[in-house]
Amino acid sequence: MTTTENQANPIGFGRMLRKEDARFLRGKGNYVDDLNLPGMLHGAVLRSPYAHARIKSIDISAAQAHPKVKAVITGEILETLNLAWIPSLSHDVVAVLATDKVRFQGQEVAFVVAEDRYSARDALELIEVDYEVLPPVVDAKKALDKDAPVIRDDIAGKVDNFIFDWESGDKAATDEVFANAAIVVNQDMLYPRVHPAPMETCGAVAYMDPIDQKLTIYSTTQAPHAHRTLYALVAGLPEHKLRVVSPDIGGGFGNKVGIYPGYVLAIVGSILTKRPVKWMEDRSENLMSTSFARDYHMKGSIAASADGKILGLRVDVLADHGAFNNTAQPTKFPAGFFHVFTGSYDLMAAHCSVRGVYTNKAPGGVAYACSFRVTEAVYLVERMVDRLAQELKMDPAELRMKNLLRPEQFPYTSPTGWEYDSGEYPRALRLAMDIAGYEELRKEQAQKRAKGELMGIGISFFTETVGAGPKRHMDILGLGMADGCEVRVHPTGKAVVRLSVQSQGQGHETTFAQIVSEVTGIPPEDIDVVHGDTDNTPFGLGTYGSRSTPVSGAAAAIAARRVVDKARIVASAMLECAPEDLEWEKGRFNIKGDKSVGKTMAEIALGAHGTVELPEGVEGHLNAECVYDPPNLTYPFGAYICVVDVDPATAKVSVRRFIAVDDCGPRINPMIVEGQVHGGLADGVGMALMEVIAFDEDGNNLGASFMDYLIPTSLECPSWETGATVTPSPHHPLGLKGVGESATVGSPPAVVNAVIDALAPYGVKHADMPLTPAQVWQAMQGAPYRTDLAIQ
């Protein structure tokens, strides 16, 4: 080990270098594609070139004749196993391999298993599929037209592309507020289809041991336990003979929540060949077929008094869910948590309605660090508030200050029924403005405008809604959203923590050791974290929606408290005193009033495993566990300010500064929290300025490689400026709120608001993301285009 790893670590919370770095820095991470099991075969998926077509026939004979091919699987073969279709996460079904029709470009049609990955790819070219091409539904706004082709004719009696209508809030009260308001501003906006695109694509290695019939699936999953149970339920496999291992994951961002056809195909391939089968998608497959995000067409309206008091908000959403309804969110909420769209403001009434439709596009919709569509909600309200500021000719910071919820209003129940746990919003906004030098920036902007230069300042104030969630409200396919944790203390006082959640880069091996350290006083370097293996960890729903810290973090804290509670009894036996005569000092129990007499956790652990006589009914050892069912969600929040410059001649945007003040409650490890924020800010720059998956009129995916799906580089990202306020959650055992997705949720509207602000001299009121140079130029001409369709 090098000197860098020998610095003193905090006991509990504080800046601490990451434990997991030791292997990543040496090229010794264990990602799925690094696995090379003896006898392993390789799978490849044949995908549809068409968005909508009937499959007339599939000829696999030439592929089967390829000397290195071991199996070729089609939908017809899967039908015999009752696996051609599997349940979706939203009470629909998803085709594993197309049988009747293909419904989006890139849909899975056949699977080849061969001795090496090159041969598997070669054999795909030998499969002959005869398609009858059908007209596709590309424009969500036309999906419910009378003459629209029916995509889901596999559903009995289906005559249109309608999926669901859903609403929240009080429509009558909202209508009344709007009818009596001095000012109403309407704005249509699209949060376009984007993709999480983690650097590691999705993949799996499946191995059905032919002797003991145990199936091990190494896969890129953010939710190994949920996957195991779903495999058991769907395929009828005995759950004790199923083991899901999620090794190191090269980024998830929601892309790796669902079960993809490729995983199922690797399993079927292994069962058929009796050998391990690896399937790794390529980048185009990742972008074309795995879970996209957003695709919300929103019609927003905001009502206010003449002096800028926001009174009401309403929105009507057309949600493009693609060819199968496979969005991942708690069962009760088909639009996720979108109805938290009143954001950070104190208003009288609100109403939202969401209509879901099928289109000939890939399924998905809840991904990309979206906190179950809080991303769309925050974008909507933060754009609407800026539109209102425009109409009122009021500074957007002033308008926000005037309407932000005040600290004394917490816990606050929103017009759509959310109970915000805690917040001190004006303080965070003021801090962001101070870091930015807001007033000076406005002066500079005025000077620049006088010279014809375009500079914009954009603000976003977001309230996140994370830590899903209370079991009484939240389940996924019937599985309650509680998570488990086990803490095991060895006789020498070292510990192992076993988690149901899984890191995709968040640093759980460090932060969960710090959580347990904070409670037990055991140094974090003496605590090992085990996760990502269903045989070795307790059940839970996994890592997404920023839920690890608020849910599993609470489970870890409570399990650790139970360890300490037990340690008190053991210590009292060792010290021959009553438990209540002991005083806890992080890491040891002392006799009250005499710090010189006490026992450290290490001594107590040894005692607990030794011969000390314990009181009647106390079992010994210091292990503990907890299944945490959160009483409420947590509500992290933040104030973001973005400064952009726009070249008036080329319409090119550059982000000059970005100030982010985040309040996620106490910070376990400030270094890691800041890193989480940085990454989300880059996402925001990406979505606001360049990321989009559009489709042409034939349903061709126009963002199907990294040449077309653009992700920001080091040169588009400014040097982030961060700040913090701390408002603990009253219901989390350590006051923690979670932070993983805050910046992804909060940053896009700040960038967009900044660009629209820069374009004010041109009278621009809105343009949809991404604000590419072409889109900005179009906006300056008064004609921004639809970013979900091909540019004409």
Place this chain on the structure above:
Amino acid sequence: MQVPAPVEYERALSVDDAIERLTRLGPEARLVAGGHSLLPMMKLRLARPECLIDINGLADLSFIRRDGNVLRIGAMTRHSELLASQVISEVAKIIPDAEAVIADPIVRNRGTVGGSMCQADPAEDLSAVFAALDAMVEIRGPRGTRVVSVNGFHTGPYSTVVEPDEILTEVSFVTQKNLGSAYEKVERRVGDWAIAAAGAVIALQDGKIQRVGIGLAAVGAPDFRASRAEAYLLGKDATPDLFDEAARMASAECNPNSDQRGPSAYKRHLVEVLTRRALDGALSNSKGKAN
């Protein structure tokens, strides 16, 4: 990952050897230099050569050489070498201007001048650069060596006058004192192909424009150049109004397509802005050399 279809592989030992192998193997053989255009096409299986002839060992094609008033660049010169060359930046600032925004630093370590020219992507920055420089291209083959102008070098998108049994060996252009140049590009993101790009080369004699070249990339300009705008400028005083008009002419004479980088009207607008900026930059570069 996407992987290429089966292919044979040979190494050329010299230019003559490369030509001999191309002749022997026929049109299904392809030269591979940096491979950063060809290999992605092969992975997508849009290109399926039967044999690759690797010319990375041909060190005699890797040079940047002054030859009297001609500057010669070997076909195997890497983009990063072009960008780093002191000689080049002194003689033709348009080249490092463009090279700094071609792909990314890692790709530039591998990609070559000859490879870029032969790939002939309609958005290739070097095609616009060499058009503006009135460059000559040396091509060798079984029928001998020929030197052709960049005018007429491209026969269409992804297509050039280089025959399947020939090899592009060198690009050259005439240098002169006071030759100023600049390149301007707008892209959606660093490393992306241009939405539109314009390069300008200019030299004055007695205050009049004695030499001028305007190269355009990604906008459907014939031969990657704005020839009417060039003709308009030649022999006149370099005034702001003149440049404005030339920029308008360049914008009018190109023929951009609408695609996901932008609608054609925007690209046409960019051509005007960037041509004007490139002319200004070239003039300023030229004046800097005069002082």
Place this chain on the structure above:
Amino acid sequence: MRVNIEVNGVNYSEEIEPRLLLVHFIRDQIGLTGTHWGCDTSNCGTCVLWLDDLPVKSCTVLTAMADGHRVRTVEDLEQGGELDPVQKGFMQEHGLQCGFCTPGMLMTARALLDRNPNPSDLEIREAISGQICRCTGYENIVRAIRWAAANSSSNGALDVAEVAQ
């Protein structure tokens, strides 16, 4: 065909298909899985390694083209049990999260500092601009490389002299 490639100072003589991409040779054939791949189009840079001292995208180089050449990967950065300053910098400044882009970033960072021991922030950002990181927003990678520049031993200076020759 048979190729002879020196990887991290070890000579490998291997039978390969001519179409084998260098990234697959390194990962699958000789088992050095520190080098990753993340796209097919040479855009992402997770596959960056050195070919004869220059960082290249190994998903877009044929193994055959590396025959007779030297390759260096992330596994070679740690020498004699001592992490390279760029590795230490990435740890100190939290320049990695999921770790997937990290090997490529480290190899580019090492190459940059070998040629320019004291780069500006902009030079660092330009050097890594062909490599995508989805986790860090790049700021901590810039800080990490800056840390490495500030905390390099005299060995680093020797390396520079060697490269200059």
